[in-house]
Amino acid sequence: MNINGAAVWDMDDRMDAFVTACKQNGLRLTHQxxxxYRELMAAKDHPSAEMVYTRVRMRIPTISLDTVYRTLGSLEECNIIGRVGASTSSARFESNPLPHDHFICDGCGEIRDVFASELNREALARAVPEEYVVRSSHVELRGFCPACGQGGGRD
Ligand SMILES: [Zn+2]
Ligand SMILES: [Zn+2]
Structure with missing residues (x-):
């Protein structure tokens, strides 16, 4: 897996991994x-539940927002998908399980994947008192995307 491992990981393989993970967690593989999951896998923008709902509804007009919320919630509980930027008002989700970090634009809320191959995650984990158990690490960089301007977006 290289630094852009996310891009080279075949979609079919990821779908297979998803099916396996659901079975292992006792989650029924419903069409919805x-x-x-397919929509989340195709998304590059770390969509919110509402965004996923809008997209899935184009193919399944009968789906409800509540179903999308509950599905994302149970997939997250099983660590099949991840939640990004819990500090923002609305939770955003992603299906990429590879270790990576995020740049979040304070202007428009864009969430971009960052693959920091030189980040020393072991050193980061060692900074936590040893009686705590570190299960994963995530660095959140904040600032402004090109569209929102350098140092722009000031109130
Ligand atoms: Zn922006
Ligand atoms: Zn991400």
Whole structure:
């Protein structure tokens, strides 16, 4: 896996991994659940539940926002998908399970994947008192995307 491992990981393989993970966690493979995951896998923008709902509804007009919320919630509980930027008002989700970090634009809320191959995650984990158990690490960089301007977006 290289620094852009996310890009080279075949979609079919990821779908297979998803099916396996659901079985292991006792989650039924419903059509809606598969479509929600497929949409999240195709998304590059770390969509919110509302954004996933809008997209999935184009193929499944009968799906409800509540179903999307509950599905994303149970997939997150099983660590099949990840939640990004819990500090923002609305939770955003992603299906990329590879270790990576995020740049978040304070202007428009864009969330961009950052693959920091030189980040020393072991050193980072060692900074936590040893009686705590570190299960994963995530660095959140904040600032402004090109569209929002350098140092722009000031109130
Ligand atoms: Zn922006
Ligand atoms: Zn991400």
């Amino acid at each position: 659940r598969l479509e929600i």
